[in-house]
Structure formats: structure tokens, C-alpha cells
């Protein structure tokens with residue numbers, strides 16, 4: 176057993192933490208208040224190589240391991256949830272399907288600019304009638320001559336309206352059921368493709384969440400990702416990796432909640448002493464710290480398994496489930512410890528409370544994850 | 556341009572806590588960092604290399620763990636990193652430190668510029684830079700907040716307590732850099748990976764620096780620590796509560812009593 180990060184991972188964590196503390200955290204409150212996408216931060220992250228961490232060097236990425244990428248999502252989310260989810264969706268959902276399943280030509284065409292953060296990537300699976308039940312998608316893609324003609328609608332697509340490269344799931348063979356789903360790459364500006372309104376969300380307000388419309392949208396035949404009919408398998412594999420990053424995001428937000436609560440509890444005086452002296456507060460802090468540690472270990476271990484090429488579907492689901500619910504409890508307690516002040520916009524716990532709320536929903540709700548885990552445990 | 560930057564690994568004093576009973580620093584578990592102003596020196600060197608071309612070499616003297624600091628320098632973009640580490644170097648005071656660094660720099664052969672941080676946040680003496688310049692017998696400009704190089708002349712602005720001073724000297728020279736000089740870059744992700752997977756930190760011991768053991772480490776240190784202690788806590792201040800004219804009278808008489816006026 177070896178619980179320590181490697182020296183490389185340690186320097187990596189330290190550098191991203193410093194960047195997040197100095198350059199990202201100061202903007203977090205404003206990003207939340209204005210709902211403006213933090214372009215300047217994303218550009219700088221691109222320059223530092225953070226937008227292409229697990230992308231192989233051959234395609235312009237850093238060639239970092241998945242654990243380093245999880246560390247980056249954790250540290251950035253600790254400073255700003257909107258930045259964290261933007262990185263997570265771009266990398267795990269937008270870029271990784273291209274890395275896993277793209278042809279050599281597709282990788283060379285898209286990955287270098289995505290890795291530099293000059294372009295953003297997104298993944299469009301969810302539809303109005305297909306959320307947890309992703310296999311219920313209605314969007315179709317029909318091959319006509321040298322082009323796919325796409326019709327349908329996507330919802331809740333992170334960075335959808337600002338992304339340059341979007342991989343979408345569509346039915347290419349309506350008669351073949353689950354085996355008739357394929358993933359197709361759509362570039363911004365493709366004829367017949369347009370973004371609808373962006374969602375007005377409870378939290379993660381600096382992250383863009385979009386509706387996408389395809390009306391006889393035409394893309395070249397070569398934009399098919401991998402082989403036809405492999406869409407379902409491809410997005411399940413993609414989501415396994417994505418869940419590690421949502422787990423890391425939840426750990427970062429939970430850690431931020433704990434730090435705010437600790438600071439506040441040591442300063443706030445009631446009944447003649449800092450409230451941190453009251454056992455009721457201490458127990459909340461102790462529970463938060465313990466659960467966060469456990470969540471972090473689950474997330475790191477899932478990433479570690481992935482780096483070793485071992486199956487990690489179950490571990491990724493467990494990590495995401497536990498970390499997101501830990502963040503929920505930690506944010507609740509941190510706000511409680513802040514009393515009435517926590518309910519105002521003057522303290523960051525209010526933002527953290529709203530930001531973390533997504534983590535039990537996106538990339539598999541807690542209910543769906545329990546089902547995934549139970550199926551593995553019960554061998555159903 | 557061949558630029559040498561001296562960097563020291565120090566405990567992150569933001570994270571250092573005092574033992575409430577003994578009043579001494581608890582160093583255990585405190586993360587180590589590159590001395591902050593040495594990062595400014597690194598940034599200045601890297602910017603200069605971008606403008607004029609050449610090579611940046613980072614040198615540190617310290618225990619084997621100082622490897623981390625040099626890897627970080629590599630990740631920021633330096634071309635070469637050298638760790639001076641040997642039992643014979645241990646226990647060095649500032650002069651022996653400067654001597655060791657100086658010998659190593661001489662072993663590098665030709666160089667144009669040496670950049671040091673103004674001051675280390677732990678030792679705090681700000682002596683090593685100036686002593687190193689003396690050892691190498693080259694001109695020095697300390698407390699530099701801005702500088703430029705043209706026709707092998709360096710022109711630098713130094714920060715004084717009550718203003719600035721602009722000095723010019725010929726290369727090779729040594730500058731000590733302050734935190735106002737620039738904003739150090741962050742290591743990049745590919746830089747970190749390269750630093751650990753492809754690059755090496757050269758380790759030099761007494762053999763490599765060809766040093767005289769009498770001049771190095773504890774033996775070569777003219778300063779001796781007689782006693783170390785924490786200063787007593789500062790007495791709380793006193794507020795004179797009175798009408799302004801009366802308060803001023805009291806204040807002046809107190810200052811006279813203490814020969815401050």
C-alpha cells in the first residue's frame with residue numbers, strides 16, 4: 176500500500192493550488208454574481224497546459240495521469256466551482272471520447288487546440304426526454320451521400336453554446352435499438368446547428384449550460400466517432416471517467432466549505448467564546464473533515480485504478496456518489512456554522528452550497544449510481 | 556547570455572506555526588518552497604532568456620530534498636539545475652554558503668549574469684548575494700526592482716528606503732532581485748512532467764566543486780551560533796486617555812523621560 180502522491184503529482188498539486196488561490200479564487204464571487212463565463216481564467220489555464228492534462232503529448236496534451244487531472248479539478252473547484260466544472264466537462268466529456276475512440280485524423284484535427292484551451296469541447300447526450308435513461312434519445316443522424324444529416328434537440332450541455340467541438344449521441348440506425356446509437360462530432364458553425372438559451376441555474380453560474388438544436392444539420396461523414404452503433408458503449412466509458420472528475424469537484428467544494436467553516440468558527444464569538452469551543456460545532460467539523468478524507472481517498476483510488484488500466488466503473492460510481500453526498504452534507508454544515516451570515520452573499524459558503532448541488536445530479540444521479548453499484552455488487 | 560540563478564529551499568513560513576510552550580518554530584510537516592524572491596530571480600532570468608537567448612542555470616545548496624525546488628525551477632523553464640549537496644557543506648554560515656556557490660559557479664566556466672533573491676524568508680540575512688559577488692569578484696547591484704541589458708551593460712533600479720537609485724555596470728555582474736521586479740510564472744503541466752520524467756538535477760559534491768574542505772561547511776564558517784532564543788513578546792501599547800492638549804503634554808513628557816526627544 177502506498178498512500179503518498181508521487182513527487183511529480185505533489186508539485187503539480189502545489190502549482191495548481193497556488194494558481195487557483197491567487198488567480199481564480201479572487202474572481203469566484205464575481206463570476207457567480209454576474210454569471211459571466213471566466214474566459215480569462217480558462218485562457219490562462221490553457222497556457223499552463225491545464226486544459227489538456229490527460230491528452231497524450233503526441234496530440235499536444237500534457238500526458239499527465241488521470242490522478243493529476245483529478246487533483247487539478249479538485250484544486251480549481253476548491254477556489255471556484257464554475258471553473259472546476261468547465262475544466263471537468265471540457266476534459267472528461269469533451270476531449271476524452273476523442274482520445275479514446277477518435278481516428279488518428281480526428282485526434283490530430285481537434286485535440287491540439289483543445290489541449291491549449293484555444294478551443295472548448297462539449298459532450299451532448301441529454302435530451303428533453305432522455306436524462307437518466309440516456310438510451311431513450313430521439314436525435315437522429317442519417318447518412319446522405321458524404322454527410323450525416325442530424326435532427327433533434329439536446330439540453331443541459333455544459334459549454335454547449337460556446338464550445339467549438341461537440342460530440343453528440345444520435346440514432347444512426349433506428350431499427351437497431353441500443354446498438355443503433357452512434358456519436359458524431361459537430362463543429363461550431365455547422366449548417367443547421369444552433370444553440371438555444373443557456374439555463375438560468377441555481378449555482379455554477381459562471382459555467383454555461385445550453386440547449387442545442389439540430390435542424391437538418393450537416394456534418395461530413397468522417398465525423399463519426401469510431402464505428403457506427405458503438406455510441407452507447409462509448410458514452411458509458413466516457414461517463415465512468417467523468418464521474419471521477421465530478422467526484423474531485425465535489426471534494427474540492429467540500430474542502431472549501433470546511434475551510435470557511437473552520438475559519439469562521441474560530442473567529443465568531445458567542446456566549447463569551449469562539450463558537451469552535453462548543454462541542455456541537457466541533458462534531459460538525461470533525462464529521463466534515465472525516466467524510467472529506469474518505470471521499471478524497473475514493474476519488475484518488477478510482478483515478479489510480481484508471482491509470483493502471485484496471486476496470487473502475489464501480490469505484491468511479493462509488494467515488495462520485497460518496498463525494499457528492501459528502502459535499503452536500505459539508506456545505507449544509509458549513510452554512511449552519513455561519514448562522515445567519517451564511518445565508519447572505521457576503522460569505523462564500525452560500526455559493527458553495529449552491530455550486531455543490533449539481534454534483535449529485537450531473538453524470539449520473541445518486542439514484543442511478545446506487546443502481547450501477549448495486550448491479551455490480553449483486554452481479555445482476 | 557548565460558545566467559545563473561541561486562535558489563534556496565525554505566520552509567513555507569505562511570504555514571509555520573509556533574510551539575505555544577517553547578515559542579520555537581514547528582518545522583515538522585511544514586511544506587518546503589522556493590524562497591519567494593528567488594522565484595522573482597528565476598522569472599527575471601527566464602524573461603531575459605526569451606529576449607536575448609541563451610541559457611539559465613539554477614543552483615541550490617542544500618540537503619537532498621532541495622531536489623524538489625530545482626525540479627520546480629526546471630518546470631518553470633530553466634535549462635539546467637544543479638544541487639550542491641554533501642556532508643562537507645553542512646552547517647554553513649552565509650560566507651561558507653556563498654563560497655560553495657561561488658566555487659560551483661566557477662566550475663561552470665564562463666557566465667554573464669548571476670541573479671539571487673534579495674533575502675531568504677528563513678535565514679533573513681540578505682548576505683549571500685553580496686558575499687557571492689565578492690567571492691566571484693564581480694560588481695553587484697542589490698535590491699533590484701527593474702533592470703535591462705544592452706551592449707553588455709546592465710542598468711538597474713534599486714529600491715532604497717526613501718527612493719530609487721539607478722546604477723549601471725558591465726557584465727558579468729550579480730544582481731539581487733526583489734519581489735517588486737515581476738510576477739513569477741507558474742510551472743506549466745508539461746513543464747512539471749518533463750522536469751520529473753526527462754530532465755535531471757545534477758548533484759555536485761565536494762569533488763565536483765573542487766572545494767577546499769577547510770573553507771566549506773561548518774569548518775569554513777566564521778560565524779558561530781552562541782545561543783538562539785526567541786525575543787520576549789512585545790509589551791502591549793498604552794493609550795493615553797485625556798483631552799488632546801493634555802494627552803500631547805503627557806506623551807511629550809514620557810518621550811523625554813525615555814530620551815526619545
Ligand SMILES: Cc1cc2nc3c(=O)[nH]c(=O)nc-3n(C[C@H](O)[C@H](O)[C@H](O)COP(=O)(O)OP(=O)(O)OC[C@H]3O[C@@H](n4cnc5c(N)ncnc54)[C@H](O)[C@@H]3O)c2cc1C
Nearest residue numbers: 298299300301306307331332333384536537538539540542
Ligand atoms: C449543470 C448541469 C450540467 C450538465 N451537463 C451535461 C453535459 O455536459 N452533457 C450532457 O449530456 N448532460 C449534461 N447534464 C444533464 C445531466 O446529466 C442530467 O440532468 C442527469 O443525467 C439527470 O437527467 P434528468 O435531469 O433528465 O433527470 P431524470 O432522469 O428525469 O431524473 C429525475 C429524478 O428521477 C430519478 N430517477 C430516474 N430514473 C430512475 C430510476 N431508474 N430509479 C430511481 N430513480 C430514478 C433521478 O435520480 C432523479 O432524482 C447536465 C445537467 C446539469 C444540471
Ligand SMILES: Cc1cc2nc3c(=O)[nH]c(=O)nc-3n(C[C@H](O)[C@H](O)[C@H](O)COP(=O)(O)OP(=O)(O)OC[C@H]3O[C@@H](n4cnc5c(N)ncnc54)[C@H](O)[C@@H]3O)c2cc1C
Nearest residue numbers: 561616646647648649671672674675678679680681682683
Ligand atoms: C554557524 C552557522 C551554521 C549554520 N548551519 C546551517 C545548517 O546546518 N543548515 C542550514 O540549513 N542552515 C544553516 N545555517 C544558516 C545558513 O547559513 C543560512 O541559511 C544561509 O547561509 C543563507 O542565508 P540566509 O538564509 O540569510 O539567506 P540570504 O542571504 O537572505 O539569501 C539571499 C539569497 O542568496 C541565495 N541563497 C541563500 N542561500 C542559498 C543556498 N543555500 N543555495 C542557493 N542560494 C542561496 C538566494 O538567492 C537567496 O535569495 C547556519 C548558519 C550559521 C551562522
